[in-house]
Amino acid sequence: MKVLIVEDDPMVMKLNVEYLSRLEGMQLVARCSDVTTALVVLEREPVDVVLLDIFLANRSGLEIIEWLRAQKMDSDVILITAASEMETVRAARHLGVNDYLVKPFEFKRFRDALLLCQHQRDALKTQGAQVDQQSLDTLFRATSVTPRRADGLPKGLTAHSLVQVIEAVLDVQKDSFTTEELADNTGMSRVSVRKYLKHLASLGLLSESFAYGQVGRPSFTYTCLDHDALGRLARQP
Incomplete structure (x- = not known):
């Protein structure tokens, strides 16, 4: 796939390029740090996937998505x-973004996002004039490439502990909470709780933000995006 990276932070740009180089079948078309340059590249070069930051100097990366949609570019x-x-998340969803990674991100999450795009684009190329339901599910359902067990959970997670974490999230009496707070409420380790929170974030039920705390220790803050959906997930057999 041909990939364009639009990012104005040199360190994040370097990480994106390095991560992309680990994946087979990926070709870096260009790297841009602003909206104007990115649009010039998109006008001249066919691009399969745009890795896009939102905060770009005094303009928004969402302008690029709006331009792509207006031009009907694939x-x-x-x-x-x-x-x-939440306002940005809703705007991104409305514009039809394929995936949403919050900084800082891990290689595995980056890889999964790119491979899913590649998988769906390859599937499109092999379809005839009409497609069956299985083919449509491949194209439109965001099936993670993360290994999962029969119960649908990623390896290393259990249904019992997931319910425990969800119940703790639903018990929080404020909009946002940290990994540490939830670890105290569940009796689980901070590392274990974070695995479940990342899983819920990958399902679009939580949003995740990041900051450095004391002595450079990373601190993750989460916000519940859909209390009803979380409750239904906890009640699943």
């Missing part, structure tokens, strides 16, 4: 950004 968009405000 380019997928993966947001890689520090923006986790």
